[in-house]
Amino acid sequence: MTRKPEQPTGGELIAEGKTKILLATKPDPDKVLIVSKDDITAGDGAKHDLIEGKAALATRTTCNVFRLLKAAGLPVAFDKQIDEKSFTAPLCQMLPYEVVIRREAHGSYLKRMPGLAKGQLFPRLLVEFFLKTNGRKWKTHDLLCDDPLMDYSESARTISLYEPSKPFYGQKPFLVLPEKDVFRQAEEWKLFSEIRGIARRAFLVLEKAWQLEGRTLVDFKVEFGLTKADTLLLADVIDNDSWRVLENGAYIDKQSYRDGGQLDEVAEKYRRVAGITDNFRLPVQQILIWRGSDKDDVSPVVKAIQQISGSKDAVKVTTATCSIHKEPVRGLNELHALVQQIPDTVVIAFIGRSNGAGPTLAASTTVPVITVPASFKDFPEDVWSSLRTPSNVPVTTVLEPSNAALAALEILALRNPQLHMALREQLEERLVNTVPV
DSSP: OOOOOOOOOSSOEEEEOSSEEEEEOSSOTTEEEEEEOSEEEETTTTEEEEOTTHHHHHHHHHHHHHHHHHHTTOOBSOOEEEETTEEEEEOOEEOSEEEEEEEEOOTHHHHHSTTSOTTOEEEEEEEEEEEOOBTTEETTEEOSSSSOEEEEETTTTEEEEEOTTSOSTTOOOSEEEEGGGTOSSTTGGGHHHHHHHHHHHHHHHHHHHHHHTTOEEEEEEEEEEEOTTOOEEEESOOSTTSEEEEETTEEOSTHHHHTTOOHHHHHHHHHHHHHHHTTOOOOOOEEEEEESSTTSOOHHHHHHHHHHHTOSSSSEEEEEEOOTTTOHHHHHHHHHHHHHHOSSEEEEEEESSOTTHHHHHHTTOSSOEEEEETTTTTOGGGGHHHHSOOTTOOOEEOSSHHHHHHHHHHHHHTTOHHHHHHHHHHHHTTOOOOSOO
């Protein structure tokens, strides 16, 4: 359907797309107001409808997502939500790329790789770049399709373009462009590595957020921009048009519209997704390091926690000092008080000569306890007091402080999108996809 273009209210119009408009803001010229529209499109605009209330749902979803990503330490172009349809963000020069991250094979990927089954899992995330085009044109060049798949050759300094809806193997690029025909600044290709990293980390944060809500994020599409200070930011929007999310094997995203779903059913899915993303947040968690006296140096554990998590703020680290052998009542009272304050806690007992403290703590709380026999190298026989424990004493014994820190973080990462991002990103560097990609 067609209609008259929306007329923005207040502020100079910077740009208007199919689903949003950008307005200048006063008095800060370095900010922009992003206003969503009720439009929904598919097939590069060939299919076009209006869903009343979609603008508010899209803004709500995007703001929920950007607040989570920002809290997780990612560079996003988001300041604050202004009203139900708009939010402010730093003014960016948008880069002409769509970046797609895939955990499973869906959509156009199945057309490029017809030998794969729908839902094929990729243990290591796939990253693809597409050139953003309009009207099958790129500057003076005619294209076979819009948004072609890009392949940059650093050695040849060229960008090859492929049709994204045809099998990749055996397909030759329909156009090869010199990098100067695409890049807006010198050595723009150097941004690609940073873009990949930010996009992967953003996906991992959202992957865990959706897992915690009982759904599965299988892919998403994002865009990037540069501020006036040349700071790279994940920009534009991330709403229900930007990803594929599965609920009991069915799509609850824009794919249902692409597949011909009724508008009222599509609208209901957008409402549900906006409501689910209202729950996106980082939890308050704690690693409680227990030592027997102030002579026990816990710095190896603290340093490992910060290094592995990549942040000093991803999880609260608390140190408690008490000999469970000498002052069991005071020690257990302190344990209960600290866990009461932050119930989502993992205890690491890092104690010199008091190896029975870890099992004692484990027998007195329902939170996980990891014990590190700190004197193991000098007195290896001491480890048995941590390994041979009575029933109902589920203590985990780890010899290396760094592995104890990693184990604690992995437990907390089950409920923490930021920690999931940090740990999974490191793990994926060692993973290999066993299917053609």
